[in-house]
Amino acid sequence: MKIQDFDFDLAPELVAQFPAEQRASSRMLHLEGSTGAMRDARFADLPRYVRAGDVMVFNDTRVIKARLYGVKDTGGKVEVMVERVLDAHCALAVMRASHPAKPGSKLFLAEAVEVTVLRHDHEFYALRFEHEDTVVELLERYGHLPLPPYISRSPGSADETRYQTIYARQAGAVAAPTAGLHFDENMLSALQNMGVAIAYVTLHVGSGTFQPVRAENIADHKMHREIFHVPAETVEAIGRAKAEGRAVIAIGTTSLRALEAAAAEGGKAGRGILDGGHGETDIFITPGYHFRVVERLLTNFHLPRSTLLMLVSAFGGMENIRRAYEYAVRSRYRFFSYGDAMLIERDS
Numbered sequence: 211m212k213i214q215d216f217d218f219d220l221a222p223e224l225v226a227q228f229p230a231e232q233r234a235s236s237r238m239l240h241l242e243g244s245t246g247a248m249r250d251a252r253f254a255d256l257p258r259y260v261r262a263g264d265v266m267v268f269n270d271t272r273v274i275k276a277r278l279y280g281v282k283d284t285g286g287k288v289e290v291m292v293e294r295v296l297d298a299h300c301a302l303a304v305m306r307a308s309h310p311a312k313p314g315s316k317l318f319l320a321e322a323v324e325v326t327v328l329r330h331d332h333e334f335y336a337l338r339f340e341h342e343d344t345v346v347e348l349l350e351r352y353g354h355l356p357l358p359p360y361i362s363r364s365p366g367s368a369d370e371t372r373y374q375t376i377y378a379r380q381a382g383a384v385a386a387p388t389a390g391l392h393f394d395e396n397m398l399s400a401l402q403n404m405g406v407a408i409a410y411v412t413l414h415v416g417s418g419t420f421q422p423v424r425a426e427n428i429a430d431h432k433m434h435r436e437i438f439h440v441p442a443e444t445v446e447a448i449g450r451a452k453a454e455g456r457a458v459i460a461i462g463t464t465s466l467r468a469l470e471a472a473a474a475e476g477g478k479a480g481r482g483i484l485d486g487g488h489g490e491t492d493i494f495i496t497p498g499y500h501f502r503v504v505e506r507l508l509t510n511f512h513l514p515r516s517t518l519l520m521l522v523s524a525f526g527g528m529e530n531i532r533r534a535y536e537y538a539v540r541s542r543y544r545f546f547s548y549g550d551a552m553l554i555e556r557d558s
Contacts, residue, residue, distance in 0.1 A: 271414050272382065274382060276291055288306065289305065326340060374391075386547065463522070470499075472487070495524050496521070
């Protein structure tokens, strides 16, 4: 398949620059993968589409203030985006500067933190923060929230709340698992009260989620590796749902990737059963992929030519997704991180 197979026209005004007034007030497009049927709904209607005994799996990663500004020891300006915290004092990062920083050189970030460049591997720099406090503590104190590049404004105080899910608890992502941004306490309570099981995974979303696919043939694209964790209690909840013929509903593409990666890399492949535990994944889901775990996916609308559009095309069917996106554009749905939702029933 070619990258142009996943292209579409999107008017700039459909890219949501701010969240909806209330978390649960977004629109939601429902797509039946088996038939291609679509219907307009509201996110508040979500309980109508699930049953008691279904299990919803949420990604509980927490976005860190991953962006730092400063200068190199040569005096040039530098912007650092932490991709992954490696240990208490080291991190992997991407860097914007007029000239690449050399290993052994120093950075001075936020006029407060000295950083040593340890090595440079492709687009990533390994950095050591020369401070008694940890990387996570320093980012929280001096860093800036890394809003996506298609949001053409600086982050405000409201984003520090609205660009986090209400259940975020495991710090480490540089982008939010945006399908979860629609949920408020009332929605979670309503789902639990009707007997829906709530379960969690952790996948720390990296900056690679925004990287364009540069290969003409998508099979040549390489995903960045991301850390994930599937707890034993989530495996048990999914096992019960499968045994009862209930649905496994992934809240967001990151939850789906964590579950499918665990099943493909560590689980009993082909049986829809997965093993818990920690791991790293560069799973790249494209049309033709055999889904082992997830039957339904709640997600937002994704960038043209993106790996996430390829994933939902694999899940809902390429032609179905193409038609759904054309309809969403005509119907003025809001796109991307702060945009509207889409509930997809798996194609097969």
